[in-house]
Amino acid sequence: MRTQVAIIGGGPSGLLLSQLLHTKGIDSVVLERRSRDYVLSRIRAGVLETGMVDLMKQAGVGDRMEKEGFVHDGTQIAFDGQMFRIDFKSLIAKTVTVYGQTEVTRDLYDARDKAGGMVLHDCQAVNPQGLDTDAPFVTFLRDGTVHRIDCDFVAGCDGFHGPSRQAIPTDQRREYERTYPFGWLGILSETPPVDDELIYANSERGFALCSMRNDNLSRYYIQCDLSDSPDDWTDDAFWDELRRRIPEEAADKLVTGPSIEKSIAPLRSFVCEPMRWGRLFLAGDAAHIVPPTGAKGLNTAASDIHYLFTAFDRHYNGGDNEALERYSEKALARIWKTQRFSWWMTTQLHRFPDQSAFDLKMQRAELAFLRDNEAAQMALAEAYTGMPY
Incomplete structure (x- = not known):
């Protein structure tokens, strides 16, 4: 089998890249x-x-998102039991859209099906090879048979634990990492959201986030110990703790119900440099991870896909290789800015075990400055709604 771009990883970033390439007549296999x-x-x-x-x-998969997604003009931030609003629309004339990643993936699958795109599942022992030559290829095991795909390029969209990043020799890559001393306990419940917009709460008991999927599906998180297990938390215990961490005006409106999903996620900042080695290009979690505080995981992957798709388009349809040569440089420049924002949001909103009384005063002063300073609010709005590509 032969294709132009072999894409390892069938999550939203790999599917989005495949669909965008299709719009420019570039063949791919996922x-x-x-x-x-x-x-x-x-x-x-x-x-x-x-x-x-x-x-x-641009990929032709925005119709359902525009009909069913929720456009948010701002977000709420709480500390000392009080809330203030960052008004994206009035500050910088931009918004965000709340539309679940599962729905994004579903839309992309439907588009690839409609276009006759090749997306192969249950592929085991995927192994990209010949990446430092002009003839790269990928082998994999499927249905008990070893298969081979010859290609021009390999796009590694296979997440943190995938084989793509590991294919870069250790002496050719450098990894930067910070792990945080807490996790997020999250639940999904068939209840109406407590607010029309997200609420990010700093509390003396720890961080909390009130989010949503739609009018009757809510997603809530609280900071927890890494040693905790979801089984340690009953639904009632979760709701009680959430109420303690959000302002009273929000707690009084909170509608509770049984959880339909409950999990704990650790928080990590991670970047691999470079994001290109030979004919291999990394994108998304294969190259970088951000703590979820700033809602940047999928969005940072999307920026990688923008740069990578543009580079492939210029290579195949314009005979220009400069964007391919500069892919890692351009992607990393934006990634580090996103890492800074996610780190800042995390450090300002969470309680750390080694914080001194001085540290807590500085954290409170930073949030008060944000509340009272329009320039600071504009900077947050620009980062949250997305820096330009």
Whole structure:
């Protein structure tokens, strides 16, 4: 089998790249380790930056998002039991769209099906090879048979644990990482959201986030110990703790109910440099991870896909290789800015075990400055709605 671009990873970033390439007449094959049902069962965040929304439209998969997504003009931030609003629309004339990652993935699958795109599931032992030559290829095991795909380029969209990043020799890559000393306990409940917009809360008991998927599906998080297990938390205990961490005006409106999903996610900042080695290009979680505080995981992957798709388009349809040569440089420049924003949001809103009384005063002063300073609010709005590509 031969294709122009072999894409390892059938999540939203790999599917989005494949669909965008299709719009420019560039052939691709997507290899996914899991089944389609498994991929669609994964619960992920769904706050889409302006750039991600535009990419979905460019890929021809924006119709359902525009009909069913929730456009948010701002967000709420709480500390000392009080809330203040960052008004994206009035500050910088931009918005975000709340539309679940599962729905993004579903729309992309439907588009690839309609176009006759090749998305192969249950691909085991995926192994990109010949990446430092002019003839790269990928081997994989499927249905008990070893298959081979010859290609011009390999796009590694296979997440943190995939084989793509590991294919870069250790002496050719450098990894930067910070792990945070807490996790997020999250639940999904068939209840109306407590607010029309997201609420990010700093509390003396720890961080909390009130989010949503739609009018009757809410997503809530609280900071927890890494040693906790979801089984340690009954639904009632979760709701009681959430009420303690959000302002009283929100707690009084909170509608509770049984959880339909409950999990704990650790928080990590991670970047791999470079994002290109030979004919291999990394994108998304294969190259970088952000803590979820700033809603940047999927959005940062989308920015990678923008740069990579543009580079492939210019290579195949314009005979210009400069964008391919500069892919890692351009992608990393934006990634580090996104890492800074996600780190800042995390450090300002969470309680750390080693914080001194002085540290807590500085954290409170930073949030008060944000509340009272329009320039600071504009900077947050620009980062949250998405820096330009």
